[in-house]
Amino acid sequence: MNRVQEFRKERRITQCQLATAVGISRNYLSHIERQHAVPSVQVAFKISDALSVDIDKVFFDIKNSAEVSYPKPIKFIDLFCGIGGFRYASDIAFKKLGLEGKCVFSSDIDKYAQEAYEANFGERPAGDITKVEAKSIPDFDVLFGGFPCQAFSICGLMKGFEDNTRGTLFFDIARIIKEKQPQAFVLENVKNLVSHDNGKTMQTIFETLRDELGYHVDYHLLNALDFGLPQKRERILIIGSKKPFKMDWNFKIDKKKTLDDILEKNVDKKHYASPEIVAKRKSMHTATVTPSIWHENKSGNISSYPYSCALRAGASYNYLLVNGERRLTPREMLRLQGFPDDFKIVVSDCQTRKQAGNAIPVDMVAAVIERFLTMAF
Ligand SMILES: C[S@@+](CC[C@H](N)C(=O)[O-])C[C@H]1O[C@@H](n2cnc3c(N)ncnc32)[C@H](O)[C@@H]1O
Incomplete structure (x- = not known):
């Protein structure tokens, strides 16, 4: 429901005057007033401007949730x-x-x-x-x-x-x-x-x-x-x-989670990268913050941040490493997406990583x- 007609009459503006001010036909305005047509956002704005009434009041009163x-x-x-x-x-x-x-x-x-x-x-x-x-x-x-x-x-x-x-x-x-x-x-x-x-x-x-x-x-x-x-x-x-x-x-948003809130304390050995990969990463990069997530881009350059780069469903296994040492666990990945800890993980790690990335x-x-x-x- 809109209140175009009500406000127009209140302001003693004719349909013809309003239609001209808005740049639409009188016929179309009449359709809008009789609730037979829904104007585009642009036209709705022009109508409310021409009536000098807030768009919320003409088309919907979002401030009054009772309505x-x-x-x-x-x-x-x-x-x-x-x-x-x-x-x-x-x-x-x-x-x-x-x-x-x-x-x-x-x-x-x-x-x-x-x-x-x-x-x-x-x-x-x-x-x-x-x-x-x-x-x-x-x-x-x-x-x-x-x-x-x-x-x-x-x-x-x-x-x-x-x-x-x-x-x-x-x-x-x-x-x-x-x-x-x-x-x-x-x-x-x-x-x-x-x-x-x-x-x-x-x-x-x-x-x-x-x-x-x-x-x-x-x-x-x-x-x-x-x-x-x-x-x-x-x-x-x-x-x-x-x-x-x-x-x-x-x-x-005032409430912010940090990596400390996300990272698990006791992480299984299986999530750690091989000593060779860790040594290679550390020879290429030194982080300025801990904890950090190390990101390897497509050209093989390493950078680290106090947050994760975007999780990706089909990414290579080591493109994100916590402190340059280990992969994120499936639970950590879910947390990075805001999933609660009572989300039940019922499929393999590999599938959960893909799901979290998606x-x-x-x-x-x-x-x-x-x-x-x-x-x-
Ligand atoms: C970007 S993901 C969406 C993930 C979802 N928003 C979430 O929070 O987990 C896209 C999803 O579309 C599904 N999908 C792809 N093709 C589909 C199809 N033809 N019918 C139904 N689902 C399809 C994929 O399996 C995938 O889970």
């Missing part, structure tokens, strides 16, 4: 769910807002991810999403999905939508949104998505979500380091709602969901 009506429970689906990063993040956000959330569908093609998800959330995710008919998915309010990044990543093949085995998975998200018409969605992807194919990939995503599906959409590049996790992990968050919104992407930084995504939900309904 925000949330479904009870808020039903969501967890696509490309991996080991449930979105599940944890949304749970934190729902709790902070005093809301009830309910996952009604999850999907991941990887059987080890399914095993881990089932052990931790009591539900086995459906498999390949390309084989799931959108109609068969229960109704839901919010879609969460960190769609696979290989096709968009600088580490991947740089093929984007041309890679028809992976690049099309975004279109599975789009087809489900089209059929199920959720109120909102939150998507996650790698930093490189924005620059991929000279911006054309992102443009296609935006055009699909905004122009074809009719959602108000925004995105931002965020870094897990700014959300209290000692991991430099930059990811794009794309948010969309049927309702116009203005997201403030500045977050102030996951989302829970604290970062939780902060975004918490703020966004107050505007999305």
Whole structure:
């Protein structure tokens, strides 16, 4: 519901005057006033400017939470769910807002991810999403999905939508949104998505979500380091709602975890690198802080930081070494992503490393969901 007509009449402005000031037709303005059309964020801003009223008041009053009506429970689906990063993040956000959330569908093609998800959330995710008919998915309010990044990543093949085995998975998200018409969605992807194919990939995503599906959409590049996790992990968050919104992407997180909070005290010998590798690393680099995580880049250069560089699912075994000596344990990797210690590890170390490298930084995504939900309904 918008209050355009109410404010316009209050200000004794005619429909014609307002439409001219905003640069839209009177007919379109009339549709908006009768709640038959949802304006783009830009038009919504122009209307509220022309009326000299805060956009929140004209289109939604986010300051008065009593006026925000949330479904009870808020039903969501967890696509490309991996080991449930979105599940944890949304749970934190729902709790902070005093809301009830309910996952009604999850999907991941990887059987080890399914095993881990089932052990931790009591539900086995459906498999390949390309084989799931959108109609068969229960109704839901919010879609969460960190769609696979290989096709968009600088580490991947740089093929984007041309890679028809992976690049099309975004279109599975789009087809489900089209059929199920959720109120909102939150998507996650790698930093490189924005620059991929000279911006054309992102443009296609935006055009699909905004122009074809009719959602108000925004995105931002965020870094897990700014959300209290000692991991430099930059990811794009794309948010969309049927309702116009203005997201403030500045977050102030005071509580910060350090490597000391993350690192385990008694680490099994199997996690240590060979004496040769340790000696080679130490001959090449001296750390200025302890503890530190030593990072080897693609050219073999070593650098160290009081935080971890981004965990990667398919990275070589020794590219991150704690104090130049040992690999991160699976539990440490999960902690670097913000997973709680009661997350049950039920698959091999190798699979857990891959899963942690694929996951989302829970604290970062939780902060975004918490703020966004107050505007999305
Ligand atoms: C970037 S990871 C997402 C991880 C997740 N957000 C988390 O926190 O663990 C992408 C996931 O998509 C899954 N996937 C890839 N292709 C899929 C398909 N066709 N159907 C369902 N899941 C798929 C992969 O197995 C992987 O777990």
